[in-house]
Amino acid sequence: MDIKQIEGGVTAAMGFTAAGAACGVKKSGALDVALVASEPAAKAYAMFTTNTVKAAPVIVSISRSGGRIGGVVISSGNANACTGTQGIDDAEAMCAAAAKACGKADESFLVASTGVIGAYLPLDKILTGIETAGQSLSRGGNRAAAAAIMTTDTVIKESAVEVVIGRRTVRIGGMAKGVGMIAPNMATMIAAVTTDADICRHALEEATRAAVETSFNCVTIDGDMSTNDTVFVLANGAAGNTHILRQTKAAETFQAGLAAVMADLAEKMVRDGEEATKFVRVSVTGADCYATAKKVAMKVAESLLVKCALFGTDANWGRIAAAAGAADADFDPQRIDIAINGLRIMRDGGAAIEDQAALDKTMKERDIQIVVDLKQGSAAASVLTTDLSVGYVKFNAHYRT
């Protein structure tokens, strides 16, 4: 199966245009409204935060993602969360304005917002911003759109690939924003992925669920779960490929391409984690099943003590073992092995550092891979995270005020 990285992001697939505008929600004057439009209208599958407290745009998009979708509107700087019925009305107004601005007044739009919780949207500004963005929609608008969804992100996040389905080239591309409050179930992240694949709704759903599980749902920064997490996948069929049905080779190829885009976006989110000094991949191998592997990996990745030790460049295998044990998973603590960047630090549940000098050296690197081998079976999972830095605490102590 051939997956080829290509340039571009949310407009890499045929038939998609995008734009970003600055309407003043962000005091800095930075871009804060993004539009993505599809011609022809697309099928959509979307996934959302599982938080009981859902932001208004999440509630609105949940009710809309079933039909034919003309595009997506995303605003940043204000999350439109905990805003009651006015929030719902505002989110609906954004959808209507987006449809009009894209010249697709009869089509349904999806909406997302990200930023500070608990303040009403400055709706007039946003509606003006949507109108402005609508006037500059273009195939080259992907970077402006990706910039317009950023909050505390320091870099834009895009990814795109090509796969071949039948004899046609199908493109899948997207944009995302992180960066704090990232946890299982897509906490504070928004991603919009587009494809020109012609695909049935069930195959699109299956591919999206599988790709999200191994990408955005295998990322944790601080264990917090947002009110606004959203992943949109829009498929407009413009590639003219043979219609993809579920559980076919074509569906498998599509899913692999989608997973590659999402994994790349997820990694870019973690690499841009707020004030992080390390990019950490926690892999659990030798588990009896995927669920166990992921549970243990997530527990290690979420451990504050492990993350503090990584910030301090300390290969503290005791904390890693203790965190793995806290996962309430079935394994024999007397058998586990742990390695960091290929250097063994624990064998059969006991200390086993072979080369302290090499270990001290590798702990200073930015990229850290922790491998915990449970030696129970053959399943594996990886979770991406960061260290916990002094900078993170300072940043989040003063973010809102």
Add this chain to the structure above:
Amino acid sequence: MDIKQIEGGVTAAMGFTAAGAACGVKKSGALDVALVASEPAAKAYAMFTTNTVKAAPVIVSISRSGGRIGGVVISSGNANACTGTQGIDDAEAMCAAAAKACGKADESFLVASTGVIGAYLPLDKILTGIETAGQSLSRGGNRAAAAAIMTTDTVIKESAVEVVIGRRTVRIGGMAKGVGMIAPNMATMIAAVTTDADICRHALEEATRAAVETSFNCVTIDGDMSTNDTVFVLANGAAGNTHILRQTKAAETFQAGLAAVMADLAEKMVRDGEEATKFVRVSVTGADCYATAKKVAMKVAESLLVKCALFGTDANWGRIAAAAGAADADFDPQRIDIAINGLRIMRDGGAAIEDQAALDKTMKERDIQIVVDLKQGSAAASVLTTDLSVGYVKFNAHYRT
């Protein structure tokens, strides 16, 4: 029901003596071996970490807590965790040495250790320390014993009460250590509680489980779970009260006294949380059941973003609501109210700050009480925690190295 606070700690109850000795496990020369002896021998009920990775003294004490117990030996500075069969042998050797040092060679002792994970105990030093401690066992040895179990604690933690059972005074007292890695299921904490109550084994178990649930298990500092958590409760019957049977008024009185001691020790642990600048009580009221209330309270108390906001004296109700929602509990987000130190900040799921100046002022206080009212039912639970400070991260980045 009358619960009277009294002086003393682990020797407040009749028949208990204690001592602390310095044997050189701690490089500082501080006390690092604690002995507690009971005359006559006691019944014991003990609770331990639920971590899959259990330290050697936990494994040894689990196998011993059924019989008549002569006392307890606790060492600090080294956790004897992830130390394989040698760790088990070392923990057994500590028990035998303690029994001998207390002149109770025929009785069984319980053992606990706390400190760095993954190094073998310096057993010779510890055995010498146990012998030394045995020579200074006394009724007044409680403070030395409490000091000898400290690791990163900055103050000793003791508590004691009297209750009246029938016409006899019964004493319950104890000592504990925290301070980091404190989480549900008693993570990195050790507590030894003694009582002179005459009580049946089942009543002792029921009272201990109930008291631990609302005290040590309602505390979280960083969500990490230790390999060594232990709570010992020893009851020697020296008070001469009428034997307490389960599900009686006497058992209820005893349980209330035990819960008071444990709650006091738990609060002292949180107040001494590593580098914390706030003592935080998160109370959830109006829940449909205790389990829901506790789950939501724990999720708020564990949220890094909430804790960072508290460190920054920011009454960030959006983060509190988002954390409550992440608990996967059944409540209506459009109904919840949130208050901090009695000042309303959220009503019916939306912002409701009435007095910003008063709020800014109260956020600067050391003691913060967050009340989340779900308005679903009448159950409530409280969890104690701290903020997340820059100092905590610095401390735990460099603790071991």
